[in-house]
Amino acid sequence: MQKTLKFLVNKRIIILSLLGVLTYISISQYHISLWWILLIGVIKGVIFGKVFCRWVCPMGLIMELFMKMSPDGKIRQMYQYHKLGCPIAWVSGWLNRFSLFRIKINSESCKNCGICDKECYIVAMEPQKFSLYKPALQKPGDSFTCSKCLQCVAVCPNGSLTYKV
Numbered sequence: 001m002q003k004t005l006k007f008l009v010n011k012r013i014i015i016l017s018l019l020g021v022l023t024y025i026s027i028s029q030y031h032i033s034l035w036w037i038l039l040i041g042v043i044k045g046v047i048f049g050k051v052f053c054r055w056v057c058p059m060g061l062i063m064e065l066f067m068k069m070s071p072d073g074k075i076r077q078m079y080q081y082h083k084l085g086c087p088i089a090w091v092s093g094w095l096n097r098f099s100l101f102r103i104k105i106n107s108e109s110c111k112n113c114g115i116c117d118k119e120c121y122i123v124a125m126e127p128q129k130f131s132l133y134k135p136a137l138q139k140p141g142d143s144f145t146c147s148k149c150l151q152c153v154a155v156c157p158n159g160s161l162t163y164k165v
Helices: 002-010 012-028 034-048 058-068 074-085 087-095 115-119 121-125 151-155
Strands: 102-105 161-164
Touching (some): 002 012, 115 151
Antiparallel strands (some): 102 161
């Protein structure tokens, strides 16, 4: 399971590109109602959390490409603010706390290396508020802004972070 997850996370931009283009074509060419897209986003939010933005959304793909062009993080912050107008981001972000699949840490096997925090864009924006491994801070995976890119899980050297029910 962990190898499959790492493979998918490493191919996430390709998956986002394919699903984002398919979503765009579904809406623009086949006139699929945005209500159906919203319903699919909500269902995914209940099960997986806020995965729509980083795994399916065409706008998420555009923002992802912009983020790669900005090493200083200013565009990273812009990525958060574009979601203000998206009802799928609102609903699925709220569902992060209640979704069936969650990012969990095994504190017994965690070596406190901090590699997960270095990969997490939520921690990068607010390091005094969020951490995946520091118990005193909030877990980014439960926050409204976490889009479940799962990079933190993929880079954990000893598998202490998991994404499961």
